[in-house]
Amino acid sequence: MDPDDRRQQILARAQTLFRERPYGEVSNTEIAAAAGxxxxxLNHYFGTKRELYLAALAEMLDVPPVPVPEYVAGASVRDRVCESVNGWLQLLEDDQETWLAALGTGGDPELEQVVDQAREGIVDHIIEVVGxxxxxxxxxxxxxxxxxxxxxxxxxxxxxxxxxxxxxxxVHEFLEETLVRLLEDVIPRVLDDPPP
Amino acid sequence: MDPDDRRQQILARAQTLFRERPYGEVSNTEIAAAAGxxxxxLNHYFGTKRELYLAALAEMLDVPPVPVPEYVAGASVRDRVCESVNGWLQLLEDDQETWLAALGTGGDPELEQVVDQAREGIVDHIIEVVGxxxxxxxxxxxxxxxxxxxxxxxxxxxxxxxxxxxxxxxVHEFLEETLVRLLEDVIPRVLDDPPP
DNA sequence: CACGTTGTTGGCGCCTCGCCAATAGAGATT
DNA sequence: AATCTCTATTGGCGAGGCGCCAACAACGTG
Incomplete structure (x- = not known):
């Protein structure tokens, strides 16, 4: 078989497995079996398991960005911003499981829960301090x-x-200015806005 | 030895090791040797290696939040926001290595680089679309x-x-409103502000 | 036809992890 | 004081995973 094709085939199988389970729970034996x-x-093509994982992840994240539409040239700042946000949400909907697996803690639910709890504590602190x-x-x-x-x-x-x-x-100035505007403008606006 | 003390001692050694190296590169044998x-x-106290890791991480992240000063009661929104941001940055400076190890990808530099590159691509897209x-x-x-x-x-x-x-x-409304304010107000203000 | 190159395989050795029987030592009971 | 029980602690066993290497085969080349 053509080496490039074989390499690509192994990567594809590895990607699907790494999407559904975290790194430690996927064995090289399983990837090899899935690829036949x-x-x-696997060691011949990618060296070590970590390199295979990095190659698979890099290709997962190397998605072509949503093309920029033409009309943004003469549009207002708000329109262009709206388009940018749309692009992000579109990208997220297209291959949702990829981003959810890659970002965050790598798809481990219990680990996610631990850091989630710490982050909620941060939110509590913000709520308390800003009153x-x-x-x-x-x-x-x-x-x-x-x-x-x-x-x-x-x-x-x-x-x-x-x-x-x-x-x-x-960082301080950026976060302070942003949080002030969030509290005074953005958050009330989002809360008052009825769902479409 | 008192079981609580021993448990705590093992957790302390595990924390220092998990701070400096990612999960897969720290063996239970090493933790046990470090704890003497x-x-x-380790299995007797924590069951599995993952549970030990979760316990260590949970205690790492369970830091008492920076106490809220008194004067925030009658202060303005901006003052309270400033105080909140100060609390976050203070927390980060106090145990920097903990947060850097826990958040992100768990301290793996190569993995970090891969997702970093993807995120830079997102930033490129934003820059291009908003012009x-x-x-x-x-x-x-x-x-x-x-x-x-x-x-x-x-x-x-x-x-x-x-x-x-x-x-x-x-999400769309929140991000759009925030990004508009960032581009029009916050970012120019931070750029024009001279360092203290 | 011989030969080197390369994709491919099975197996060997080492390491790590989870489990369990065996041990020792402390505290309680009589 | 002696024994007994309970538990902290240890060493070892078996399973599984990973990296490496020798062997094999298939294909092109001189």
Whole structure:
């Protein structure tokens, strides 16, 4: 068989398995059996199991981005932003299981639950400090949106601590300005908006 | 030895090891040796290796939140928001390595690089669709902040797809409103602000 | 026709994990 | 004080997984 085809076939089988179960629970033996080849052939093509996993994941995430429509050239900022958000949600709906498996903790539900609980504590702290009223506290949508802000805080903090593209001062200012606008404008607007 | 003390001691050693290396690269034998006990004792206390890992991670993430200062009662929204952001950054500086190890992909650098590349592609797409000028494109701070927005998009999408606390419509509206404000107000303000 | 190259396989050795029988030591009971 | 029970603790056994390597086969080439 053609080496490129074989390599691609193994990767395809590995992807489907890594999508449904986390790394540690998928054995090379299983991947080889699913691909109809010997186990040693996996090492021949990809070296180690980790390299196979990285290759599979890289190809999973290497999806062509949603094409940019033409009309954005003369459109307003809001229209272009709307289009960008649409592109993201579209991408997410197209191959949902891929992103859910790749991002997060790799698909482990119990592990997910542990870090989820810690993040909910962060949200609790935000709610307490900014002094949300009891009516806002009771709505789960508010918690959901604040979890969104928490994700932003984690990402910008990583930009500061790991990548160095932001300073601590910039992270602070960015998060403060954003959170103020969320509380005063965005969140009330989303809450008041009726579902279509 | 007192069972509680022993359990705590094993957890402490496991935490330090799991902080510096990802799950798969830390063996139970190593944890047992570091704790000065037999390997079988780990199974006696925690059952399986995964349970030990979850227990260690849960205790790592179970840090007491930064206490809320008193003056927030009569302060403005902005002051309280500032205090909340301060709390987050403080928490991050106090035990930085814990959060960096727990969040993200579990401390695996190569895996991190793969998903990082995918996320940078998302940022590229945002930049292209919203039509940022070449001067804004060139600044790495802009990319850093848009990565923050990307983190928010991932978190809110998880709220929609996994938790169900937000609808797709709400996610869309929330992200659109937020991104418009980021582009028009927040990002320019952070860029123009001189470092202290 | 011989020969080197390469895809492919089965097997060997090492490591890790979960389980279990065996041990030792402390506390309780008589 | 002696015994007995309970439990913390250990070493070892078996299963499974991974990386590596020698052997085989098939195909093109001189």
């Amino acid at each position: 080849v010997s186990r040693g052939l 949300l009223g009891p009516l806002a506290r009771s709505r789960p949508e508010v918690r959901g949106m604040l979890r969104g802000f928490s994700g932003m805080a984690e990402a910008t903090s990583a930009e500061w601590l790991k990548r160095g593209r932001l300073t601590r001062h910039q | 006990v037999s390997r079988g004792l 940022l000028g070449p001067l804004a494109r060139s600044r790495p701070e802009v990319r850093g902040m848009l990565r923050g927005f990307s983190g928010m998009a991932e978190a809110t999408s998880a709220e929609w797809l996994k938790r169900g606390r937000l609808t797709r419509h709400q």
